[in-house]
Amino acid sequence: MPTLEALVRSAEAEVSRQMQICNACRYCESFCAVFPAMARRLEFGAADAHYLANLCHNCGACLHACQYAPPHEFAINVPQAMAAVRQETYVEYAWPSSLGALYRRNGLVLAVATALGLSLFLALLLASRGTLWHPPLAGNFYAIFPHGLLVWMFGAAFGWAVLALFLGAVRFWRLQSPGPTTRSAGLEATRHALALTYLDGGHGEGCNESSDRFTLWRRRFHHLTFYGFLLCFASTCVATLYHYALAEPAPYPVTSVPVLLGTLGGVGLLVGPAGLLWLNLRRHPLHGDPRQRPMDRGFIALLFLTSLTGLALLALRDTGAMALLLAVHLGTVMALFITLPYSKFAHATYRTAALLKWAIERRQPGRLQLGAD
Amino acid sequence: MYDVIVVGGGNAALCAALMAREAGASVLLLEASPREWRGGNSQHTRNLRCMHDAPQDVLMDAYPEDEFWEDLLKVTGGATSESLARLVIRESSVCRPWMRRHGVRFQPSLAGTLHLSRTNAFFMGGGKALINAYYRSAGNLGIAVRYDSPVERLELADGRFIAAVTGNERIEAKACVMAAGGFESNREWVREAWGQNERGEWPADNFLVRGTRFNQGVLLRDMIDQGADVIGDPTQAHCVAVDARAPLYDGGIVTRVDAVSLGVMVNREARRFYDEGEDFWPKRYAIWGRLVALQPGQIGYCIIDSRAIGRFMPPVFPGIEADTLDALAGLLGLDKGTFVHTLNEYNAACRPGTFDHTVLDDCRTEGLSPPKTHWALPIVKPPFYGFALRPGITFTYLGLKTDEQARVYFKGSPSDNLFVAGEMMAGNVLGKGYTAGVGMSIGTAFGRIAGRQAAAATQGGKVHADA
Numbered sequence: 001m002p003t004l005e006a007l008v009r010s011a012e013a014e015v016s017r018q019m020q021i022c023n024a025c026r027y028c029e030s031f032c033a034v035f036p037a038m039a040r041r042l043e044f045g046a047a048d049a050h051y052l053a054n055l056c057h058n059c060g061a062c063l064h065a066c067q068y069a070p071p072h073e074f075a076i077n078v079p080q081a082m083a084a085v086r087q088e089t090y091v092e093y094a095w096p097s098s099l100g101a102l103y104r105r106n107g108l109v110l111a112v113a114t115a116l117g118l119s120l121f122l123a124l125l126l127a128s129r130g131t132l133w134h135p136p137l138a139g140n141f142y143a144i145f146p147h148g149l150l151v152w153m154f155g156a157a158f159g160w161a162v163l164a165l166f167l168g169a170v171r172f173w174r175l176q177s178p179g180p181t182t183r184s185a186g187l188e189a190t191r192h193a194l195a196l197t198y199l200d201g202g203h204g205e206g207c208n209e210s211s212d213r214f215t216l217w218r219r220r221f222h223h224l225t226f227y228g229f230l231l232c233f234a235s236t237c238v239a240t241l242y243h244y245a246l247a248e249p250a251p252y253p254v255t256s257v258p259v260l261l262g263t264l265g266g267v268g269l270l271v272g273p274a275g276l277l278w279l280n281l282r283r284h285p286l287h288g289d290p291r292q293r294p295m296d297r298g299f300i301a302l303l304f305l306t307s308l309t310g311l312a313l314l315a316l317r318d319t320g321a322m323a324l325l326l327a328v329h330l331g332t333v334m335a336l337f338i339t340l341p342y343s344k345f346a347h348a349t350y351r352t353a354a355l356l357k358w359a360i361e362r363r364q365p366g367r368l369q370l371g372a373d
Numbered sequence: 374m375y376d377v378i379v380v381g382g383g384n385a386a387l388c389a390a391l392m393a394r395e396a397g398a399s400v401l402l403l404e405a406s407p408r409e410w411r412g413g414n415s416q417h418t419r420n421l422r423c424m425h426d427a428p429q430d431v432l433m434d435a436y437p438e439d440e441f442w443e444d445l446l447k448v449t450g451g452a453t454s455e456s457l458a459r460l461v462i463r464e465s466s467v468c469r470p471w472m473r474r475h476g477v478r479f480q481p482s483l484a485g486t487l488h489l490s491r492t493n494a495f496f497m498g499g500g501k502a503l504i505n506a507y508y509r510s511a512g513n514l515g516i517a518v519r520y521d522s523p524v525e526r527l528e529l530a531d532g533r534f535i536a537a538v539t540g541n542e543r544i545e546a547k548a549c550v551m552a553a554g555g556f557e558s559n560r561e562w563v564r565e566a567w568g569q570n571e572r573g574e575w576p577a578d579n580f581l582v583r584g585t586r587f588n589q590g591v592l593l594r595d596m597i598d599q600g601a602d603v604i605g606d607p608t609q610a611h612c613v614a615v616d617a618r619a620p621l622y623d624g625g626i627v628t629r630v631d632a633v634s635l636g637v638m639v640n641r642e643a644r645r646f647y648d649e650g651e652d653f654w655p656k657r658y659a660i661w662g663r664l665v666a667l668q669p670g671q672i673g674y675c676i677i678d679s680r681a682i683g684r685f686m687p688p689v690f691p692g693i694e695a696d697t698l699d700a701l702a703g704l705l706g707l708d709k710g711t712f713v714h715t716l717n718e719y720n721a722a723c724r725p726g727t728f729d730h731t732v733l734d735d736c737r738t739e740g741l742s743p744p745k746t747h748w749a750l751p752i753v754k755p756p757f758y759g760f761a762l763r764p765g766i767t768f769t770y771l772g773l774k775t776d777e778q779a780r781v782y783f784k785g786s787p788s789d790n791l792f793v794a795g796e797m798m799a800g801n802v803l804g805k806g807y808t809a810g811v812g813m814s815i816g817t818a819f820g821r822i823a824g825r826q827a828a829a830a831t832q833g834g835k836v837h838a839d840a
Contacts, residue, residue: 024627024689027419027499030480039484042687064505065498067416067625071409074620203478203497212505368683 011084015053016044018081021074028062031202033192033358034078035062040366047176050092053085054172054347054354057198059207060287061214070286083289090346093175095167102342107294110302110339117335121145121327132324139251139317141326147249150330157337164341169349178360185359192359193352196222210282221275225303228268232310235262251317263314269307273300299344305332374545375401375517376831378537379824380524380592381552382406383413384500384813385795387507388820389550389827390516391475396828400516401546403539405523405553406587411504413554414584414768414796414812417625418500419483420493421817422810424466431479433491438462441492444808452804460777461802461811464818469494472817476506488655493810500813523587524553526595527791532783534791547831548790550823551781552816555769555796556590557610558582558622563766566607572669576764579671581615583765586622593772593797602774602782605800611807612662614673615765618690627689630760633661634748635684635730636677637719638762640668643702643712645719650737650747659807666764674705675760676716678752684730692758701757720751768812772800779823790830792823 019038022028029035034056041048058079068074087103094100102109125132125144137143141150192198199207199219206216239258242248252258277300280293288296309329316325340346379390382404390402404411424441425432441462445453469479478497482490489495496503511518527549528536534549556562560577567577597603619628634654638661640646647664651657665673677692695701702712719741726736728750736749773781775798780787795816802815 020687020691021627021689023687024629025499025625026483027496027502027626029483030497036484042683061498061502065502067499067501067623068627072623202480213509 011081011088012046012049015049015081015085018076018078019044019048019052021068021076022078025068027067028065028078031061031065032057032059032198033355033362034082037358037361040361040368042368049085050089050172051176051354051357053082054089054350055358056082056086057196057207057351058083058288059199059201059218060284061201061208063284063286064208064212077286079287080289083292086347086350087289087292087295089172089350093168093172093350094342094346095164095171099164099342102339103295105294106292106343107298110298110335110343113335113339114302114305114332117333117338118328118331120334121331125323125327129323132327133320134323136318136320137322139322141250141317141322144323144326145330147243153334154337157334161337161340165346165349168341168346169353172350173353173357176357178357179364181356181360182363185356185363189352189356189359192355193348208284208287209279210284217275218279221272221279223272224268225272225276228265228270228272228307229303231261231265232269232307233265235259235265259314262310266307266311266314269303270311273304273307276300277304295344302332302336302339302343306336374547375399376547377401377550377824377827378403378544378546378548379550379552379827380527380537381413381550381554381795381797382411382518382520383552383554383795383816384415384418384503384507385816385820385823386413386550386552387504387511388817389552389792389794389824390511391507391514392821392824393550393828394511394514394516394824396825396832398548398828398831401544402511402516402518403522403524403537403544404518404520405589406520406585408520410585410587411508411520412501412585413588415504415816416499416501417584417623418496418503418810418813419626420489420495420810421469421813422465422492422808423469423494423814424462426466429469429494431481431494436492438466441465445802445811448806448808449804450806452806454801456777457775458802460822461815461818464821465814468817468821471821472503475510477503478506488653489809523589524592527551527592527599529599529791532781532786532788532791534788548792548827550779550792550794550820550827551592551596551773551797552793552795552820552823553592553797554585554588554590555610555799556588556593556607556771557584557766557769558586558588559590562590562594562607563610563769566771567666574669574671576666576671579763580612580666581617581619581624581628581763581765582622583613583615583619583624583628583767584622588768588796590769596773596781600783602785603771604774604798605771605804607769607771609770609800609805611659611767611770611812612666613659613765613767614661614665614675614762616688616690617672617761617763619763619765624765628765629658629686630675630688630762631658631685632677632681632688632692632758632760633658633675635681635750636675636752637716637745638664638673638675639707639712639715640674641670641672641707643674643707643715645715645743646673648743648746650745650749652733652747655809661762662764662766665762671764673762674707675762676701676752677758678754679756679758680750680754682758688760690760692760694756694758696755696757698752698757701759705759705761716752719745719749720753723749723751767807768796768799770800770803770805772796772798774798775801775819777822778826779819780826790827792827792830794819794823 068076090103091100205214235258313325376398377393379402480497522539536545564577615628702709722738722741779792781791
């Protein structure tokens with residue numbers, strides 16, 4: 001068995017090897033930001049590899065267009081090499097560092113987290129009420145779990161996740177700081193992150209999935225997932241406002257703002273992950289790093305379950321199954337929250353940081369003055 | 374029975390197949406390679422030289438017909454056909470909307486290729502992306518594509534195409550387009566064409582092939598044997614100096630070493646043999662393959678010092694590095710005494726000047742033979758780097774004689790259902806020399822013409838309006 005350090009080095013060394021070849025070719029420079037960023041460099045150390053790897057959106061365009069892709073002996077597969085380094089980014093820059101190891105068996109980690117989350121809330125339910133079933137409570141969640149307890153538990157889990165993700169991003173940023181952030185660079189990076197610009201293939205027709213054909217479906221499903229997640233989050237924020245500022249505790253009617261936001265977001269978070277999983281199962285075998293599929297699919301499944309249990313809870317909140325559904329939903333959400341900094345979710349922070357680095361870097365004059373070839 | 378068989382699977386073949394299909398013919402395309410190697414040399418290309426009278430999407434200013442023609446006349450030294458060349462040039466000005474319809478995307482010239490921003494439209498993602506787009510379009514239009522199907526010979530009757538033979542199979546069709554490439558990958562043929570030199574060497578044994586391994590020239594040989602009219606010189610080829618560590622086939626663009634004009638070139642005897650600063654590198658890179666081929670052992674060594682780093686396109690293989698010239702000679706296996714003498718002599722001959730790689734500057738040698746007439750800086754700042762270079766063949770120019778309708782000729786008479794496109798006929802337009810992107814211009818123009826004509830030949834000779 002190679003040591004962990006050797007594995008890390010080999011992923012970065014492979015990106016360095018491939019970038020050396022790509023830098024002498026450059027045919028792919030219009031596909032995305034990775035290649036123009038590459039062209040500003042002559043050598044690719046570990047810091048460059050981590051930066052470029054997280055700038056890569058794994059769209060696959062450069063693989064299908066590559067004259068040096070396998071079976072060529074140069075064996076260029078940039079999406080795969082980048083994916084392997086991204087995994088190392090997640091491991092190395094996780095906070096606290098020791099928990100980075102959770103990425104090594106991420107499918108298992110998510111499964112255990114889900115099991116623990118469900119156990120916790122089912123146990124709490126049984127401890128407080130002695131039964132899983134109850135007469136209808138008109139959707140009054142707090143009759144099952146006190147509001148204060150939920151705020152304390154989820155506030156702590158979410159706070160931890162935000163802190164850990166933030167510290168990870170800071171460490172990643174410091175690895176190779178491109179200089180001060182300007183307003184225009186910040187706006188540009190935000191736009192590219194929110195619009196998923198680099199899943200458009202550079203020509204607007206989209207990225208590659210199962211073949212060299214372009215499609216926008218990954219971007220669409222990702223948008224549904226991401227904005228669905230945001231809407232669910234917004235729903236929780238509005239409900240918190242109602243609770244504290246307006247002294248109006250849940251349950252809220254179906255036509256209220258929190259329920260509408262949550263339902264809309266929930267549908268997005270159902271369709272989006274389902275679509276992403278469907279695409280993931282059909283991805284070209286050379287795309288990405290196959291060892292990371294448990295991480296990818298585990299996270300997608302957890303998002304899907306979060307939404308599914310949430311919508312089921314909404315649908316059946318007036319029945320005797322509410323407490324059980326509530327416990328299942330809260331257990332799933334807890335598993336999602338507690339693993340946010342140790343799951344695929346973390347790609348969002350590193351990707352955004354890399355986009356910001358690129359937005360800053362590309363505004364600076366190039367250091368190289370390569371003669372025309 | 375198919376109406377049209379297209380032999381080959383690169384740019385010209387696909388253009389022919391798509392045009393024939395659009396004109397209503399049923400088409401079978403036979404590609405010699407397996408799917409993953411499809412596209413011949415086109416997978417290594419990156420742009421198309423285009424005539425245009427005003428700025429277009431990715432093309433700056435104008436590149437009028439006459440200027441394009443003058444450029445072609447200059448590089449070929451007159452070894453061209455004006456009527457066919459002008460046909461290619463005009464076609465290059467109108468073919469891009471059609472290419473786009475079939476999924477080809479263009480981008481502005483790549484970083485480091487500003488000198489081509491006026492004349493050449495670059496393919497987004499390069500030639501393999503173009504090839505992929507054409508194959509997708511072919512699939513959508515119902516063109517039958519068969520990989521692993523090298524055509525060994527054609528069955529002809531009085532100059533008329535009857536059938537193509539691949540493996541144990543004989544496939545008949547009403548017309549045929551040959552676009553199966555040159556013979557550059559056929560080591561034996563190239564060896565025989567270059568012959569033995571005065572040193573008793575077989576120079577071609579040391580050539581590398583920059584492109585596909587599938588251009589074995591089988592069909593070209595069959596046509597020559599069956600009496601088709603031939604054009605061109607078998608020793609003429611697009612030949613570039615490439616890194617000696619490059620793979621035998623498919624090294625493509627990255628194996629070029631663009632540092633020659635920034636340093637000196639020496640041969641196996643550690644002596645210089647040509648003016649490295651004669652002209653801008655883009656105008657000279659294509660002569661160095663032949664220059665190296667004429668040297669003993671068909672090898673040359675590009676020597677630079679650390680001041681050149683960052684001034685040329687990064688090489689795919691790192692240079693051999695040493696802190697002294699003496700040590701560098703040792704690592705390169707050159708005679709240390711001669712090497713150091715050559716470099717010292719060169720360094721001493723460099724006249725002071727203002728170095729500027731973007732103009733023909735005044736840094737030159739004096740009293741040195743051969744001279745270095747521009748960008749001559751003394752090679753003195755360690756570390757020093759050396760790159761061993763070999764001749765790398767892109768494609769050969771020997772081909773079949775043809776006309777404005779892409780017809781194949783037998784003893785001066787044109788066939789009425791056998792057509793040719795791409796490298797198999799490029800020698801009609803490009804007897805020698807090269808200018809960037811013109812191979813794709815010829816392949817696209819004649820591929821489209823051949824496809825249209827082949828479809829017409831199956832429909833009683835009526836040519837449809839240009840798609």
